[in-house]
Amino acid sequence: MDKSEVTESNFELSVLGALxxxxxxxxxxxxxLFIVI
Incomplete structure (x- = not known):
């Protein structure tokens, strides 16, 4: 596994985490809001 592949997978993981x-x-x-209203 290259460094670029590792970086790419980490980037995808971070994006999935943010989503x-x-x-x-x-x-x-x-x-x-459903409970309060």
Whole structure:
């Protein structure tokens, strides 16, 4: 495995992590608003 491949996989993992955090935040906010309202 080259360094470029490792960097690329790490980049993909970080992007997936960011998307997962965004989705979790949106779901949490909607859940919170649903309970409050």
């Amino acid at each position: 997962a955090i965004m989705m979790f935040t949106i779901v949490a906010v909607n859940f919170f």
